[in-house]
Amino acid sequence: MTAMATSPASRQPISFAFLAQVILIANSFIMLYPVVVMVLSAFKTTGEIFEHPFALPDFTQVGNFAKVLGETAMPTYFVNSIIVTGVSILLILVLGTMAGYAVARYESRTNTFILLFFLAGLMLPLKLAVIPLFILLRDLNLLDSRWSLIVTYTAIGLPSAVFIMAGFLRSLPSELEDAARIDGASEPRIMWSVMLPLARPPMAIAAIQNAVPIWNDFFFPLVFIQTDAYKTLPQGLTTFMGEYTTDWGMLFAGLTIAAAPITLLYIALSRQFIQGMTAGAVK
Amino acid sequence: MPVSPKQARTLKHRSWVAFLVVPPVVFMSLFVVYPILSAFAYAFYEWQGLARGEFVGLANFREVLFGATMAPTVWNAFLHNVYALIALMIIQNGGGFLLAWLLYKEPFGFRFHRVAVFVPVVLSTIIVGFLWKLFLNPNFGIINQALYSVGLDSWAKPWLGDSSTALGALILANAWHFVGFPTLVYLAGMQRIPSEIIEAARLDGTSEWQLLKNIVWPLVAPSTTILFTLLFIGAFNWFEIPYVMVGLDGSPFGSTDVLGLVFYRTAFGNQSASIQNFGLGSALATLIFLFIVVFASMLTLWLRRREIQF
Numbered sequence: 001m002t003a004m005a006t007s008p009a010s011r012q013p014i015s016f017a018f019l020a021q022v023i024l025i026a027n028s029f030i031m032l033y034p035v036v037v038m039v040l041s042a043f044k045t046t047g048e049i050f051e052h053p054f055a056l057p058d059f060t061q062v063g064n065f066a067k068v069l070g071e072t073a074m075p076t077y078f079v080n081s082i083i084v085t086g087v088s089i090l091l092i093l094v095l096g097t098m099a100g101y102a103v104a105r106y107e108s109r110t111n112t113f114i115l116l117f118f119l120a121g122l123m124l125p126l127k128l129a130v131i132p133l134f135i136l137l138r139d140l141n142l143l144d145s146r147w148s149l150i151v152t153y154t155a156i157g158l159p160s161a162v163f164i165m166a167g168f169l170r171s172l173p174s175e176l177e178d179a180a181r182i183d184g185a186s187e188p189r190i191m192w193s194v195m196l197p198l199a200r201p202p203m204a205i206a207a208i209q210n211a212v213p214i215w216n217d218f219f220f221p222l223v224f225i226q227t228d229a230y231k232t233l234p235q236g237l238t239t240f241m242g243e244y245t246t247d248w249g250m251l252f253a254g255l256t257i258a259a260a261p262i263t264l265l266y267i268a269l270s271r272q273f274i275q276g277m278t279a280g281a282v283k
Numbered sequence: 284m285p286v287s288p289k290q291a292r293t294l295k296h297r298s299w300v301a302f303l304v305v306p307p308v309v310f311m312s313l314f315v316v317y318p319i320l321s322a323f324a325y326a327f328y329e330w331q332g333l334a335r336g337e338f339v340g341l342a343n344f345r346e347v348l349f350g351a352t353m354a355p356t357v358w359n360a361f362l363h364n365v366y367a368l369i370a371l372m373i374i375q376n377g378g379g380f381l382l383a384w385l386l387y388k389e390p391f392g393f394r395f396h397r398v399a400v401f402v403p404v405v406l407s408t409i410i411v412g413f414l415w416k417l418f419l420n421p422n423f424g425i426i427n428q429a430l431y432s433v434g435l436d437s438w439a440k441p442w443l444g445d446s447s448t449a450l451g452a453l454i455l456a457n458a459w460h461f462v463g464f465p466t467l468v469y470l471a472g473m474q475r476i477p478s479e480i481i482e483a484a485r486l487d488g489t490s491e492w493q494l495l496k497n498i499v500w501p502l503v504a505p506s507t508t509i510l511f512t513l514l515f516i517g518a519f520n521w522f523e524i525p526y527v528m529v530g531l532d533g534s535p536f537g538s539t540d541v542l543g544l545v546f547y548r549t550a551f552g553n554q555s556a557s558i559q560n561f562g563l564g565s566a567l568a569t570l571i572f573l574f575i576v577v578f579a580s581m582l583t584l585w586l587r588r589r590e591i592q593f
Binding site for chain 1: 296299300302303304306307308310311313314315316317318319321322325333381382385386388390391392393395396397398399400401402403404405406407408409410413414415417418422423425428429432459462463464467468471472491506509510513516520522523527546550551561564565568569571572575576
């Protein structure tokens with residue numbers, strides 16, 4: 001980051017800088033205000049929302065939250081989302097690191113083929129193959145279970161993880177490996193104890209890049225899951241919204257609870273989130 | 284025959300590499316390659332529910348593109364995808380470029396604005412869709428409430444219930460959701476421009492507009508390529524926002540119908556009609572898929588040509 005004195009802004013006329021501030025403040029207001037209204041409305045009764053939509057609520061009035069957490073299936077959806085996202089990310093990292101490591105550290109004639117294979121997976125929207133995927137999962141007896149989502153998300157996330165891991169592992173100097181090899185370390189030992197401890201940063205990027213879309217996905221649960229006990233948060237939210245259509249206090253409380261974990265995590269780790277989520281588009 | 288030490292080592296080595304490579308490749312083949320190849324094959328069959336019937340050649344494709352019942356819906360939806368693509372290119376990607384330029388100058392509070400613009404991006408599309416559906420409610424939504432409170436009663440509308448505004452409302456909700464993504468990708472692109480180039484242009488007295496048009500825009504061409512390609516793919520896969528905000532039928536009167544909704548209705552059934560047709564669904568998916576692959580690669584190649592190395 002450059003110091004303010006030499007920053008590109010310093011030679012701008014005042015009026016331009018002022019206009020830029022106005023636009024940025026207006027934009028941030030538009031980005032944040034709807035989220036603020038959502039949270040404020042969650043503390044209001046439906047009547048209060050209709051009569052005073054912009055007023056500050058009484059923050060001690062947490063009845064809507066208690067009802068959402070105590071009387072609806074929201075906690076179940078929440079647990080399902082954590083299980084599905086967690087297991088998918090674990091599989092993506094394990095399988096992605098395996099393929100990425102082999103491609104990056106071992107010379108082989110098949111490497112180009114393997115990379116092209118995963119590149120194709122990166123480009124093809126699996127959404128459009130949902131019919132055969134549906135039939136495949138039915139034949140494997142995985143339909144209407146958390147596994148149907150886990151294998152789908154792993155398949156979608158795997159290619160990007162292979163490229164992130166291969167790109168990083170290729171940049172590590174071979175002296176590291178050679179030294180360990182001379183000391184008589186086996187190949188699995190070199191991978192596990194020498195190379196992988198260095199590969200935590202790209203793993204974090206691959207994890208965030210995939211975790212956010214998986215956590216937020218709605219399309220595949222909509223097609224694969226019918227049983228309420230297996231629904232994830234975004235899909236459960238549609239069931240919930242359908243049940244309480246006229247109780248706006250409940251609706252806003254449900255939305256707030258669903259949005260809270262990822263929003264708070266983002267605020268705490270905004271740099272890593274931004275880096276991870278734009279990793280595919282920024283080289 | 285005894286195995287020589289070298290052979291043993293290569294054998295051991297090979298099985299180790301195979302151990303690393305085979306599971307991911309098998310996984311991908313089973314859950315990505317096989318379904319995608321099957322999707323093409325399924326389109327050539329007639330289906331009774333989940334059971335595959337007779338080979339019907341190109342009949343499903345013909346029905347999707349030219350059939351009396353299906354084709355008008357498909358073309359109507361396709362047109363809405365095109366509108367969404369053009370509008371989002373201007374609002375989402377164009378707006379992102381301008382916001383990135385303002386952030387690039389690192390004005391007062393830029394760290395806050397950079398975090399703020401990305402907040403909606405991390406939210407689930409379902410949350411964004413429901414939130415805006417509530418805000419756009421004709422009677423109690425904050426949009427109309429705000430118009431009433433400043434005396435613009437005549438501007439208040441049932442935004443999602445009026446076929447002249449519904450698609451526009453969906454597009455704006457989508458832009459609100461994602462504008463942070465192009466903003467930060469462009470910002471990263473601008474930060475990679477060597478600062479001497481911009482300094483030199485400033486010393487030459489280049490105006491702000493000239494600088495933006497003749498120097499920054501051409502130099503962030505790689506970001507433009509990837510953002511426009513991603514938007515293209517996203518626009519023709521558009522499903523979640525319309526599904527949540529206007530429902531499966533693209534109401535009112537099909538004015539918000541898009542290909543994603545048509546595909547879902549055809550393949551997995553409309554709740555009211557509960558008809559499902561995997562043959563027509565697969566044919567439509569295949570056509571969307573080919574359209575995306577062909578045009579996205581053409582777009583990428585065309586955009587790549589205008590990228591400059593520096």
